Amino acid sequence: MPSILGHTLAGLSISAACTQGRPPRRIWVLAVACAVAPDLDWFTGLFGIQDGHSLSHRGMSHSLLAALLIAALAMLIGFRSQLRSPRHWACMLSAAFSHGLLDACTFGGTGVAFLEPFSKARFVCLWQPIFVSPIPMSGRLLDWLLFSLGTEILWIGLPACLVFIAPRAIEWFRLRGKRSEETP
Ligand SMILES: [Zn+2]
Numbered sequence: 728m729p730s731i732l733g734h735t736l737a738g739l740s741i742s743a744a745c746t747q748g749r750p751p752r753r754i755w756v757l758a759v760a761c762a763v764a765p766d767l768d769w770f771t772g773l774f775g776i777q778d779g780h781s782l783s784h785r786g787m788s789h790s791l792l793a794a795l796l797i798a799a800l801a802m803l804i805g806f807r808s809q810l811r812s813p814r815h816w817a818c819m820l821s822a823a824f825s826h827g828l829l830d831a832c833t834f835g836g837t838g839v840a841f842l843e844p845f846s847k848a849r850f851v852c853l854w855q856p857i858f859v860s861p862i863p864m865s866g867r868l869l870d871w872l873l874f875s876l877g878t879e880i881l882w883i884g885l886p887a888c889l890v891f892i893a894p895r896a897i898e899w900f901r902l903r904g905k906r907s908e909e910t911p
Pocket of ligand 1: 766785
C-alpha cells in the first residue's frame with residue numbers, strides 16, 4: 728500500500744477538487760477518513776487470516792462495494808439528510824475509491840479485490856509507479872520506506888498539489904484581472 732501519507736494526500740486533494748475555496752473541515756476530514764479506511768483490514772493479519780482470503784489485506788475492504796458502503800457511512804455520519812448533495816456523494820465515493828486505485832498502482836504488494844464479494848480476482852494496474860510501503864520500518868526497510876515515500880511524493884503529492892493549487896491560482900488571476908479592469 729502507499730503509506731497513510733499517500734492516502735491522506737489523495738483524500739485532501741479530492742476534497743479540494745470537490746469544493747470551491749478552502750474545503751470545510753468536515754469535508755476534508757471525512758474524505759481523508761474514506762481514503763484511509765480500507766486499510767483497517769491490515770489488522771486481520773494479526774488474527775491469522777492468510778493472504779488471498781476475502782478478509783485479508785486488499786480484499787473485501789478494498790472492493791468497489793466497500794467503497795460505496797464507506798462513502799454511505801461517511802454521508803450518514805457527516806451530513807444531515809438535507810445537506811447531502813450529489814457533490815458530497817461524489818467527493819466521498821471518489822475518496823473511498825481512490826484507495827483501491829492507488830493500491831493497485833503500487834509495486835510490490837498483492838492485487839486489489841475490486842469485485843469482492845462477486846469475484847476473488849485480484850487486480851493490479853499495468854503501470855505501478857508507487858513502491859509499496861514496508862512494515863515494520865527498520866534497517867534496510869527504512870531505506871525502502873524513504874524510497875517508497877519519494878515515489879508517493881512524486882506520483883501522489885505533486886498531482887495533489889496541482890489539484891489544490893491550480894483552481895485557486897486561476898481564481899486569483901481572474902480576480903486580479905477583474906480588479907485591474909475596474910481600476911481607472
Ligand atoms: Zn490498502
